[in-house]
Amino acid sequence: xxxxxxxxxxxxxxxxxxxxxxxxxxxxxxxxxxxxxxxxxxxxxxxxxxxxxxxxxxxxxxxxxxxxxxxxxxxxxxxxxxxxxxxxxxxxxxxxxxxxxxxxxxxxxxxxxxxxxxxxxxxxxxxxxxxxxxxxxxxxxxxxxxxxxxxxxxxxxxxxxxxxxxxxxxxxxxxxxxxxxxxxxxxxxxxxxxxxxxxxxxxxxxxxxxxxxxxxxxxxxxxxxxxxxxxxxxxxxxxxxxxxxxxxxxxxxxxxxxxxxxxxxxxxxxxxxxxxxxxxxxxxxxxxxxxxxxxxxxxxxxxxxxxxxxxxxxxxxxxxxxxxxxxxxxxxxxxxxxxxxxxxxxxxxxxxxxxxxxxxxxxxxxxxxxxxx
Numbered sequence: 001x002x003x004x005x006x007x008x009x010x011x012x013x014x015x016x017x018x019x020x021x022x023x024x025x026x027x028x029x030x031x032x033x034x035x036x037x038x039x040x041x042x043x044x045x046x047x048x049x050x051x052x053x054x055x056x057x058x059x060x061x062x063x064x065x066x067x068x069x070x071x072x073x074x075x076x077x078x079x080x081x082x083x084x085x086x087x088x089x090x091x092x093x094x095x096x097x098x099x100x101x102x103x104x105x106x107x108x109x110x111x112x113x114x115x116x117x118x119x120x121x122x123x124x125x126x127x128x129x130x131x132x133x134x135x136x137x138x139x140x141x142x143x144x145x146x147x148x149x150x151x152x153x154x155x156x157x158x159x160x161x162x163x164x165x166x167x168x169x170x171x172x173x174x175x176x177x178x179x180x181x182x183x184x185x186x187x188x189x190x191x192x193x194x195x196x197x198x199x200x201x202x203x204x205x206x207x208x209x210x211x212x213x214x215x216x217x218x219x220x221x222x223x224x225x226x227x228x229x230x231x232x233x234x235x236x237x238x239x240x241x242x243x244x245x246x247x248x249x250x251x252x253x254x255x256x257x258x259x260x261x262x263x264x265x266x267x268x269x270x271x272x273x274x275x276x277x278x279x280x281x282x283x284x285x286x287x288x289x290x291x292x293x294x295x296x297x298x299x300x301x302x303x304x305x306x307x308x309x310x311x312x313x314x315x316x317x318x319x320x321x322x323x324x325x326x327x328x329x330x331x332x333x334x335x336x337x338x339x340x341x342x343x344x345x346x347x348x349x350x351x352x353x354x355x356x357x358x359x360x361x362x363x364x365x366x367x368x369x370x371x372x373x
Contacts, residue, residue: 002035002272004286004298005043006318009352012036012043013050018353019283019316022360026368035275037284039298040186040262044127045082049074051270054082057119061111064089064104064132073112079122080269085109085245086130089139091207094132099208101217102161106133106248110143117177125265126252128187128245134204134217135160136193136224137251144255145173148227160220169227174255183257186265188296191243193236193250194222199243207246221247228254263301272305281367282306283360285316289335291323303331316359318348336363 001016001023010018013036020032036051038044049056054076061071074082086092088108091099116124133139135158138148142158147170149155156162191197200209200217209217222237224247229235233254236242241259242250253259267273276282284302294300303313312333317324320337327335338359339348348355 001032002037002275002282002284002302003316004037004039004284005046006285006287006352006356007042009287009318009349010356012038012047014353015285015356018356019360022357023283023364025357025361026364033275033279035270035272037263037270037272037298037302038266039188039296039301040127040265041129042084042086044125044186044262044266045072045074045084045087048076048082048125048266048269052076052080054080057115059111059115061088061108063093063108064106065094065098065100066105066107069093069108071108071112073116075116075119075121079120080125081116081121081123082125082127083109083112083116084127084130085248086127088112089133090130091132092130096208099132101132101134101204101207101209101213103159104133104135104207105139105157105159106131106135106137106246106251107139107143107158109140109248113140113144114175117175117181122181124181124183125269126183126185126257127262128185128189128241128249131245131248132207133248134200134207134209134221134246135163136221136247138163138224140248141174141251141255144175144178146171147173160217163220163224166223166227169231171231171233178255183252184265185241185244185249185252185257185259186262187241187244187249187259188262189244189249190240192238192240193225193242193247194218199247202243203246225250261296261301263296263298267301267305272302273308276306276309276311279309279311282311282313283316284313285356287318288321289315289317289324289327290321291326293324293327294330300331307331314363316356318352334363
């Protein structure tokens, strides 16, 4: 049972439990192994905390506008830390009429990283996405010891408005503990940092940036990246994913992180392959499946692993969109909608666990019938 979350209806762990309940309705003695999954976006920490017997740790930090908030990360017994940058600087925490990308900073992410290092972290999975910032990670790096300096040597605030006066970066104070930890970036965004496909142009408008702001932000991103290179960091401007999360991708890459497909990182961390090896079936799914599912979404990542072991995969979805039929035969034996009939969105979200359990039971009855025939 390796589903993603069904957004606004079930966490991945709740979805896995619902599928298990449906299976046991038909096969009471079935061994149901639950491995909640995610793709690096919302729900990644929940999924891995559930899968790895981890715990949540909440700390005081700041949102993208510098306002005090509580944010959390996951910590497993063996020192793996799971951070979603949106937990600290997410766009969902800023009302649309308050969004101010020129004065937004990723500083809050550093509080999570530092606290994790204080708690014996030895490996990080960073879920990129959903940030309210476009600062090239300047805030996060400042919180980890980097100084952004004007020509007169004065230290600048790490937000795009202040960084217009940036002359150079000083990396000498970067937290030395970062050199001893492994950082995997879970992200399926492949945008570079700059240009028409870069962070400001593609994602800036979602964060309240107008056309003039986009041009200004692109210039700030370039200035920050150039300052990092001049200070000895690698040039990552063209690296796929550098533009993720307002350039936080570039900042993490500059301090030695690896960019990886989100579903792949989560599958590896959750030991999905070991769970699938020897299974009769793999049951996965998420809230919606369509032609985009094969582009790195969680069910496709699960199907890739299952395919290596020759285990058939059945997927369940709250909604099936354009191209969903084409998924059959491309890693999936069947793609099953969970809704029993027409209904309102509110009812569908509220009844999600019951509908998923019912759909899983129906799929098992068909398998039982086929085995009997």
